[in-house]
Amino acid sequence: MTPPQTLVLPEEGDWRIRVVPNLYPALDRQEVVVQSRAHVRSLADLDDDQLDVVAEAWRRRRADEPGGYLMAVVNEGRQAGASLPHTHSQLAWLPAPPPPEPPRDGETIAERDGLVAWCPRVSRLPYEAAVAPTASEPDGFASDLLGAALRLLADLVRRLHGIAGAVPLNAWLHNHESGWRLVLLPRLSTIAALELGAGLWINTVAPEEAATALRGA
Numbered sequence: 001m002t003p004p005q006t007l008v009l010p011e012e013g014d015w016r017i018r019v020v021p022n023l024y025p026a027l028d029r030q031e032v033v034v035q036s037r038a039h040v041r042s043l044a045d046l047d048d049d050q051l052d053v054v055a056e057a058w059r060r061r062r063a064d065e066p067g068g069y070l071m072a073v074v075n076e077g078r079q080a081g082a083s084l085p086h087t088h089s090q091l092a093w094l095p096a097p098p099p100p101e102p103p104r105d106g107e108t109i110a111e112r113d114g115l116v117a118w119c120p121r122v123s124r125l126p127y128e129a130a131v132a133p134t135a136s137e138p139d140g141f142a143s144d145l146l147g148a149a150l151r152l153l154a155d156l157v158r159r160l161h162g163i164a165g166a167v168p169l170n171a172w173l174h175n176h177e178s179g180w181r182l183v184l185l186p187r188l189s190t191i192a193a194l195e196l197g198a199g200l201w202i203n204t205v206a207p208e209e210a211a212t213a214l215r216g217a
Helices: 048-064 146-164 193-198 207-216
Strands: 007-009 017-021 030-034 069-076 088-094 106-112 115-120 129-133 169-174 181-186
Touching: 007 048, 017 048, 030 048, 048 069, 048 088, 048 146, 106 146, 106 207, 115 146, 115 207, 129 146, 146 169, 146 181, 146 207
Parallel strands: none
Antiparallel strands: 007 017, 017 030, 030 088, 069 088, 069 169, 106 115, 115 129, 129 181, 169 181
């Protein structure tokens, strides 16, 4: 059993998306978005229509609870922090924004629907990627491109699966006045003391190589 839902889409008939409070919240307000009735494990398993409904759920919860900085995150696989095998995302209302992501700079993977996907030139881990509008916008939750961005993110995950299998991964929506983006961080290598203590990321796959592989997958 789950806690009482805060949102269900559609509002009548068989549900496609349910949003419920997190049973074990780390913050004052934290919710789980059940992204499909079907028992699938990954964002990559959702079709375009379902990803559009995920985007609508994120938008609706932001509109219903506008206070604080809302962060939408996806964890897949236990190594990446997922406690459930069923595909889901989490919405966390933070008291302050996280640090900004680096400026857009890197190797392009794909460009379509007013969006660009790229591997950052300074990638933290193998196959790190990001998706953002080609014309900068400050708020992903208010963007008409959010659904298309989730579709492109899911496409990147499918390509990653083709290269390395169903790897653990994290993804999140980062809002900033300089522009919003979706970040994809596969967990193909172990994060150890140098990364945690010194911020020195050991990446064994060059972003140029990663982008070439993702383009061809």
